[in-house]
Amino acid sequence: xxxxxxxxxxxxxxxxxxxxxxxxxxxxxxxxxxxxxxxxxxxxxxxxxxxxxxxxxxxxxxxxxxxxxxxxxxxxxxxxxxxxxxxxxxxxxxxxxxxxxxxxxxxxxxxxxxxxxxxxxxxxxxxxxxxxxxxxxxxxxxxxxxxxxxxxxxxxxxxxxxxxxxxxxxxxxxxxxxxxxxxxxxxxxxxxxxxxxxxxxxxxxxxxxxxxxxxxxxxxxxxxxxxxxxxxxxxxxxxxxxxxxxxxxxxxxxxxxxxxxxxxxxxx
Amino acid sequence: xxxxxxxxxxxxxxxxxxxxxxxxxxxxxxxxxxxxxxxxxxxxxxxxxxxxxxxxxxxxxxxxxxxxxxxxxxxxxxxxxxxxxxxxxxxxxxxxxxxxxxxxxxxxxxxxxxxxxxxxxxxxxxxxxxxxxxxxxxxxxxxxxxxxxxxxxxxxxxxxxxxxxxxxxxxxxxxxxxxxxxxxxxxxxxxxxxxxxxxxxxxxxxxxxxxxxxxxxxxxxxxxxxxxxxxxxxxxxxxxxxxxxxxxxxxxxxxxxxxxxxxxxxxxxxxxxxxxxxxxxxxxxxxxxxxxxxxxxx
Numbered sequence: 001x002x003x004x005x006x007x008x009x010x011x012x013x014x015x016x017x018x019x020x021x022x023x024x025x026x027x028x029x030x031x032x033x034x035x036x037x038x039x040x041x042x043x044x045x046x047x048x049x050x051x052x053x054x055x056x057x058x059x060x061x062x063x064x065x066x067x068x069x070x071x072x073x074x075x076x077x078x079x080x081x082x083x084x085x086x087x088x089x090x091x092x093x094x095x096x097x098x099x100x101x102x103x104x105x106x107x108x109x110x111x112x113x114x115x116x117x118x119x120x121x122x123x124x125x126x127x128x129x130x131x132x133x134x135x136x137x138x139x140x141x142x143x144x145x146x147x148x149x150x151x152x153x154x155x156x157x158x159x160x161x162x163x164x165x166x167x168x169x170x171x172x173x174x175x176x177x178x179x180x181x182x183x184x185x186x187x188x189x190x191x192x193x194x195x196x197x198x199x200x201x202x203x204x205x206x207x208x209x210x211x212x213x214x215x216x217x218x219x220x221x222x223x224x225x226x227x228x229x230x231x232x233x234x235x236x237x238x239x240x241x242x243x244x245x246x247x248x249x250x251x252x253x254x255x256x257x258x259x260x261x262x263x264x265x266x267x268x
Numbered sequence: 269x270x271x272x273x274x275x276x277x278x279x280x281x282x283x284x285x286x287x288x289x290x291x292x293x294x295x296x297x298x299x300x301x302x303x304x305x306x307x308x309x310x311x312x313x314x315x316x317x318x319x320x321x322x323x324x325x326x327x328x329x330x331x332x333x334x335x336x337x338x339x340x341x342x343x344x345x346x347x348x349x350x351x352x353x354x355x356x357x358x359x360x361x362x363x364x365x366x367x368x369x370x371x372x373x374x375x376x377x378x379x380x381x382x383x384x385x386x387x388x389x390x391x392x393x394x395x396x397x398x399x400x401x402x403x404x405x406x407x408x409x410x411x412x413x414x415x416x417x418x419x420x421x422x423x424x425x426x427x428x429x430x431x432x433x434x435x436x437x438x439x440x441x442x443x444x445x446x447x448x449x450x451x452x453x454x455x456x457x458x459x460x461x462x463x464x465x466x467x468x469x470x471x472x473x474x475x476x477x478x479x480x481x482x483x484x485x486x487x488x489x490x491x492x493x494x495x496x497x498x499x500x501x502x503x504x505x506x507x508x509x510x511x512x513x514x515x516x517x518x519x520x521x522x523x524x525x526x527x528x529x530x531x532x533x534x535x536x537x538x539x540x541x542x543x544x545x546x547x548x549x550x551x552x553x554x555x556x557x558x559x560x561x562x563x564x565x566x
Contacts, residue, residue: 248385
């Protein structure tokens with residue numbers, strides 16, 4: 001069955017399946033609500049930019065976009081920075097409790113965010129971080145730090161130990177060796193880890209909206225604004241949806257050659 | 269690789285920052301949950317000891333909370349089973365169809381990765397709109413070809429159908445990318461040997477590719493099981509857990525209980541049991557993979 005045409009055809013069908021719902025969202029974002037409700041059309045017959053205009057002219061929408069980008073950035077930087085030395089330790093050394101510790105770290109990756117919604121709410125309220133980008137950035141560390149450790153450990157294990165030893169013999173101090181020699185060697189791994197931290201923090205919504213109300217409202221929570229008293233603003237919702245897809249799409253474009261590698265988590 | 273590791277307890281210093289962060293974001297919140305799970309309150313911050321009461325309540329299938337928990341657990345397990353059964357084979361098939369060379373590789377990878385980078389609530393919005401019986405392409409299409417009862421908000425079968433298709437749409441790409449990475453790691457020599465032996469496509473797949481993919485498939489299955497077992501935002505956006513209780517999975521039910529009804533004791537016991545189940549599954553997977561690894565290297 002699988003001739004020379006089978007594979008491209010299968011791929012084309014799958015991509016069609018992926019893209020049609022996305023196209024549908026884009027299509028709706030260029031329609032007015034009356035247009036949307038009046039029935040099904042495959043493309044916007046009278047395309048309007050009103051929905052996008054509404055978003056671009058509203059400071060609340062800007063603020064929520066910036067909030068989202070800020071907490072994702074803070075989380076990515078923090079996660080990767082603290083995961084690096086730990087991943088190095090797990091990859092190079094054996095120490096008391098290393099295996100249980102590694103498993104315990106990974107088990108956090110598997111913890112349902114819903115379990116943490118209520119305790120996080122209490123914790124961040126009590127230390128005065130509630131409704132700040134820091135609360136969300138820290139909360140996302142729960143799953144991003146273990147993930148970064150896991151990915152980086154895989155990449156570091158791929159670098160031969162001899163390199164560390166040679167540098168020591170050449171008289172490098174550990175910090176200098178780590179920054180000057182080691183980091184460039186695992187630059188790919190750092191990129192992949194950062195990409196995954198970005199991705200999981202960007203798409204997560206339950207914790208992000210539980211931990212914020214007004215000041216640090218993320219874009220995901222802002223979208224609930226389309227569910228107003230006047231009913232659902234489908235056009236606005238679609239336009240906001242399209243806009244939230246853009247950062248992800250840009251990031252994938254830049255890291256496309258590393259994506260597959262990262263999904264193998266460096267360990268295969 | 270393990271033999272080259274050096275025994276040195278000072279390595280702990282490298283792990284301290286991670287430990288501090290993860291303790292802060294995992295253990296401290298869990299203490300609160302533990303606290304609530306064994307106490308009851310009369311309001312005004314007056315707590316008193318309740319022992320295992322909440323847990324007995326939860327695990328007793330005759331109580332209301334017990335029924336809720338059992339129902340959500342059963343629905344969640346069925347959902348996980350169904351999406352895994354669809355996504356794993358489909359993901360393998362897609363990975364085999366990804367082009368091997370040229371500019372197409374990048375383009376295909378970008379499109380495949382797209383659903384993974386869409387915020388969960390937008391995924392929900394897309395499918396909510398797409399499956400609307402009056403204005404959505406899929407909803408209208410299904411009605412046009414005879415499924416007149418298709419209605420996500422009122423018909424349980426429609427709701428389930430939508431959530432399953434949505435999950436397949438959202439996550440099959442992850443399985444495909446994992447398998448693609450696994451396939452790329454197979455040395456060319458294996459394929460050459462197969463060609464010399466005159467093996468057909470199916471033989472190459474079952475004798476070379478599938479065994480080599482075993483490890484990535486285990487990772488993929490674990491990630492997909494956990495993902496579907498924790499799913500919250502997407503079904504919440506599409507169905508809100510309805511119609512009735514039809515798509516109230518564990519996370520949805522728990523959030524309803526904890527933040528909606530502020531039923532702290534029951535919610536805390538619920539959280540702990542839920543977390544324990546995911547941990548157990550996670551642990552079984554890990555021991556199984558390390559065991560299988562050990563066998564392979566032996």
